[in-house]
Amino acid sequence: MTARPALSGPALAQLRVGPGRFGWLWHALPWGLAIGTYFFAGAYLTLGTAALEMILFTLSIDLCLGYAGIVTFGQAAFFGVGAYAAGLLSIHLTPDPLLGLLFGTGIAAIVGLVTGMLILHTEGVTLMMLTLAIASMLSAFALQASSLTGGDDGLQGIHISPLFGVFPFDLWGNTAYLYALGVLFLWFAAAWRIVRSPFGRSLDGIRQSPRRMRAIGTPVWWRLVAIYTLSAAMAGTAGVLKAQTNQFVGLDSLDLLVSGTALVMLILGGTRRLYGAFVGAAFYVVVQDIAAEFDPFRWMFVIGGLLVIIVMFLEGGLMGLADWARDGAARLWTRPAPK
Amino acid sequence: MAYLTILLDGTAYGMILFIISVGLTVTMGLMRVVNLAHGAFAMIGGYIAATLMQRDVPFFIAAILAALLVGIIGAVAELTLYRPLYRRGDLAQALMTFGLTFVVIAALTSLFGSNVKPIAVPAFLAGLTNLGFTDYPTYRLFLIAIGAAMAIALWLIIDRTLYGARLRAAVDNPRMARAVGMDVNWLFTGTFAAGCALAGLGGVLGADMLPIEPFYALRYLVIFLVVVAVGGIGNFKGSFVAAMAIGIVDTVGKFLIPGTSAYIVYVLVIVLLLWRPHGLLPAKSAA
Amino acid sequence: MTAPAPALSVRGLSKSFGALQVAQAIDLDLQPGARLGLIGPNGAGKTSFVNLLTGMIRADAGAITLNGQEIIALKPERRVRLGLVRTHQINTLLNETSLRDNVAIAVAERENYAWRLMRFTPQWRRCLAEAEAQLAAFGIHDLADRRVAELPYGQQRLLEIAIALVLKPRVLLLDEPAAGVPAAEAHAIHDVLERLPAEIAILMIEHDMDLVFRFAREIAVLVQGRVLIAGTPAEIAAHPEVRAVYLGRGTA
Numbered sequence: 001m002t003a004r005p006a007l008s009g010p011a012l013a014q015l016r017v018g019p020g021r022f023g024w025l026w027h028a029l030p031w032g033l034a035i036g037t038y039f040f041a042g043a044y045l046t047l048g049t050a051a052l053e054m055i056l057f058t059l060s061i062d063l064c065l066g067y068a069g070i071v072t073f074g075q076a077a078f079f080g081v082g083a084y085a086a087g088l089l090s091i092h093l094t095p096d097p098l099l100g101l102l103f104g105t106g107i108a109a110i111v112g113l114v115t116g117m118l119i120l121h122t123e124g125v126t127l128m129m130l131t132l133a134i135a136s137m138l139s140a141f142a143l144q145a146s147s148l149t150g151g152d153d154g155l156q157g158i159h160i161s162p163l164f165g166v167f168p169f170d171l172w173g174n175t176a177y178l179y180a181l182g183v184l185f186l187w188f189a190a191a192w193r194i195v196r197s198p199f200g201r202s203l204d205g206i207r208q209s210p211r212r213m214r215a216i217g218t219p220v221w222w223r224l225v226a227i228y229t230l231s232a233a234m235a236g237t238a239g240v241l242k243a244q245t246n247q248f249v250g251l252d253s254l255d256l257l258v259s260g261t262a263l264v265m266l267i268l269g270g271t272r273r274l275y276g277a278f279v280g281a282a283f284y285v286v287v288q289d290i291a292a293e294f295d296p297f298r299w300m301f302v303i304g305g306l307l308v309i310i311v312m313f314l315e316g317g318l319m320g321l322a323d324w325a326r327d328g329a330a331r332l333w334t335r336p337a338p339k
Numbered sequence: 340m341a342y343l344t345i346l347l348d349g350t351a352y353g354m355i356l357f358i359i360s361v362g363l364t365v366t367m368g369l370m371r372v373v374n375l376a377h378g379a380f381a382m383i384g385g386y387i388a389a390t391l392m393q394r395d396v397p398f399f400i401a402a403i404l405a406a407l408l409v410g411i412i413g414a415v416a417e418l419t420l421y422r423p424l425y426r427r428g429d430l431a432q433a434l435m436t437f438g439l440t441f442v443v444i445a446a447l448t449s450l451f452g453s454n455v456k457p458i459a460v461p462a463f464l465a466g467l468t469n470l471g472f473t474d475y476p477t478y479r480l481f482l483i484a485i486g487a488a489m490a491i492a493l494w495l496i497i498d499r500t501l502y503g504a505r506l507r508a509a510v511d512n513p514r515m516a517r518a519v520g521m522d523v524n525w526l527f528t529g530t531f532a533a534g535c536a537l538a539g540l541g542g543v544l545g546a547d548m549l550p551i552e553p554f555y556a557l558r559y560l561v562i563f564l565v566v567v568a569v570g571g572i573g574n575f576k577g578s579f580v581a582a583m584a585i586g587i588v589d590t591v592g593k594f595l596i597p598g599t600s601a602y603i604v605y606v607l608v609i610v611l612l613l614w615r616p617h618g619l620l621p622a623k624s625a626a
Numbered sequence: 627m628t629a630p631a632p633a634l635s636v637r638g639l640s641k642s643f644g645a646l647q648v649a650q651a652i653d654l655d656l657q658p659g660a661r662l663g664l665i666g667p668n669g670a671g672k673t674s675f676v677n678l679l680t681g682m683i684r685a686d687a688g689a690i691t692l693n694g695q696e697i698i699a700l701k702p703e704r705r706v707r708l709g710l711v712r713t714h715q716i717n718t719l720l721n722e723t724s725l726r727d728n729v730a731i732a733v734a735e736r737e738n739y740a741w742r743l744m745r746f747t748p749q750w751r752r753c754l755a756e757a758e759a760q761l762a763a764f765g766i767h768d769l770a771d772r773r774v775a776e777l778p779y780g781q782q783r784l785l786e787i788a789i790a791l792v793l794k795p796r797v798l799l800l801d802e803p804a805a806g807v808p809a810a811e812a813h814a815i816h817d818v819l820e821r822l823p824a825e826i827a828i829l830m831i832e833h834d835m836d837l838v839f840r841f842a843r844e845i846a847v848l849v850q851g852r853v854l855i856a857g858t859p860a861e862i863a864a865h866p867e868v869r870a871v872y873l874g875r876g877t878a
Contacts, residue, residue: 137605217706297448304441
């Protein structure tokens with residue numbers, strides 16, 4: 001979202017991959033934590049799974065918003081579509097989790113493709129409102145079509161058969177956690193690759209100046225539709241995970257609140273930093289859980305307040321703080337090279 | 340006969356939408372700021388009025404006081420929170436105001452609880468009026484009347500006064516307005532405060548149809564934004580037309596096709612915005 | 627012997643915004659290798675004309691032929707790929723991105739790599755190499771890593787032209803290339819303009835008369851959306867109507 005003073009040379013640094021020499025550490029840390037959580041979380045493992053789902057969802061918005069500059073407040077639409085699709089498949093056709101995964105992701109992708117093609121030739125506030133309108137429309141539809149979706153009561157009776165036929169989804173959530181972790185890893189790897197590809201760079205260009213990109217012959221609309229669809233698929237997968245691990249889908253999946261919460265998580269962590277989604281989502285989920293014990297609404301206050309403060313003073317989010325700390329440490333540790 | 344009743348309901352609803360949304364369209368057109376907290380201001384107005392009325396302040400006094408207080412809150416917010424973000428662009432403003440909405444919702448919940456806060460309609464407006472073909476709630480007739488009166492009053496202000504002229508000029512071309520020596524800063528603050536005050540007033544008056552509860556700010560946000568988008572950002576007349584259209588279509592739709600009611604509005608809005616991205620009556624002709 | 631086909635041919639191009647006619651049945655031909663200066667008073671419609679050519683504005687009527695192909699119905703991106711490239715009056719660059727990447731992205735787009743999802747394939751390295759070569763040709767290679775936002779305006783302007791050239795245009799539309807550039811940096815732009823490849827057909831909008839008369843082999847004067855007159859620089863300089871237009875007398 002912001003220009004950063006280039007401390008190191010190559011413009012690649014603007015992507016903040018992480019310290020070059022210690023690149024592997026940069027990657028190992030979050031994944032190590034994720035794996036460690038499996039062993040040490042105990043009763044909190046289901047919370048960890050929720051965090052993983054939110055991380056995936058937040059990642060999807062980062063691709064759309066952070067990299068391509070598509071301001072979307074309606075990402076929850078795809079989350080909900082994926083959730084309901086997977087839930088319905090398991091009830092009516094097959095309880096196999098992987099088929100549900102493919103189905104939910106696919107349906108969400110199709111919805112993303114169709115709506116994206118419709119709305120992505122607009123921009124700015126109009127686009128934002130269209131994303132809101134679509135999400136509201138789907139939400140209202142889900143409420144109305146209660147025979148299909150269970151309406152206010154939600155979609156119940158979802159039963160998921162064991163993963164690979166061997167690992168059951170039980171109350172302790174062991175399978176669920178590792179399942180979610182695996183799916184997250186696959187999508188994360190895809191996102192990582194995309195962001196650093198020429199395609200990803202052209203998206204970044206579109207975010208900065210659609211006019212410039214048109215002037216060099218970029219078919220802007222197509223690129224935006226592509227990333228929007230991909231992002232929708234990702235959000236859909238997150239929804240599938242939630243449906244399958246909770247074995248329930250509620251109306252709140254489509255809610256504006258979910259979109260908004262994900263945005264909060266994204267801004268908290270920092271946009272255009274894929275690991276920012278990790279930081280933001282994990283932070284949020286933990287805060288919400290702790291605060292909910294005291295006062296169900298206090299977490300909203302904290303998160304809202306944080307959002308305001310971060311937008312006004314901390315443009316890079318929490319990762320931005322980490323950057324700042326690291327820049328400071330680097331300055332202390334290195335001496336300017338003699339010319 | 341039932342159709343006329345529905346039409347009246349839709350008109351009353353449209354009037355409330357107009358009163359609340361007109362402030363939003365003017366500030367979005369004037370300051371180009373995306374304000375997702377507008378619903379929160381309307382909600383705050385409702386809560387203030389409800390609290391005052393619990394202390395036996397009469398309805399109308401409470402409504403006006405609430406509007407004034409919300410206006411002051413709006414002015415303070417503009418100076419402290421919104422102003423630094425003017426140069427930061429749509430996304431930053433959208434996010435900040437979204438966070439602000441969260442904060443307001445949480446604060447009001449802890450103060451008032453999560454139940455609906457009813458606002459009692461004054462006795463002389465309660466009950467039904469005989470319109471010949473049916474008995475119709477007096478309060479809704481009052482809403483229609485006050486809505487029309489406000490629309491005319493606001494139009495006169497915008498069209499006939501010096502303030503209105505300055506406002507229109509600044510909406511059209513802020514840089515030029517500054518260059519000509521207009522004190523754009525005070526214009527912004529004042530207009531923002533007025534917009535919030537109107538929203539607060541609308542929140543109080545409309546409590547009958549849009550119940551006051553903590554999630555009001557998010558629940559109706561989309562509708563307010565839709566009114567603005569359909570009417571054309573910054574377009575005063577457009578916001579009136581759009582508010583009436585959406586109010587009536589939504590109400591009539593709910594009546595005619597109960598199954599599809601809630602989302603038919605959105606479908607129409609989507610179609611409309613795709614056909615005319617700048618709203619039904621764009622504020623500016625092509626430059 | 628028939629004359630060679632024009633690189634760009636415009637017939638009857640018209641556009642109005644309500645009562646304001648920005649283009650009134652404009653006819654124009656640009657031969658390959660042409661150096662045409664487009665001048666006219668403010669508000670004459672020069673930039674609008676370029677916008678009509680590139681497709682940013684949709685014309686009301688008329689035909690635009692690029693290398694024999696009718697392009698008036700094509701989207702701007704398509705026209706670029708067919709060889710119609712422009713620079714902008716106000717810098718339109720990727721401000722957060724380095725100079726090298728600005729150019730490399732353009733190369734990638736030209737070579738159709740930009741949709742690729744594979745990271746750092748050999749093609750991308752080629753794009754980077756070509757970008758560096760282009761920056762070197764423009765004398766700004768040492769700034770390759772710097773972000774555009776950090777550069778002085780004049781060098782940004784150079785970059786704008788560098789990117790346009792890297793797209794291998796057949797027709798190049800320069801919208802006030804020296805506009806806003808302080809005198810100290812302007813000579814770099816002038817040098818670049820003189821060294822533009824001879825086979826490209828170039829149309830340049832400019833207000834700087836010295837630059838126009840040095841650069842152009844032909845000049846067209848646009849007034850209120852109409853081509854008032856076209857001819858060699860000497861003819862235009864001597865023409866009484868042109869002087870009237872610029873000095874405010876005569877043609878309303």
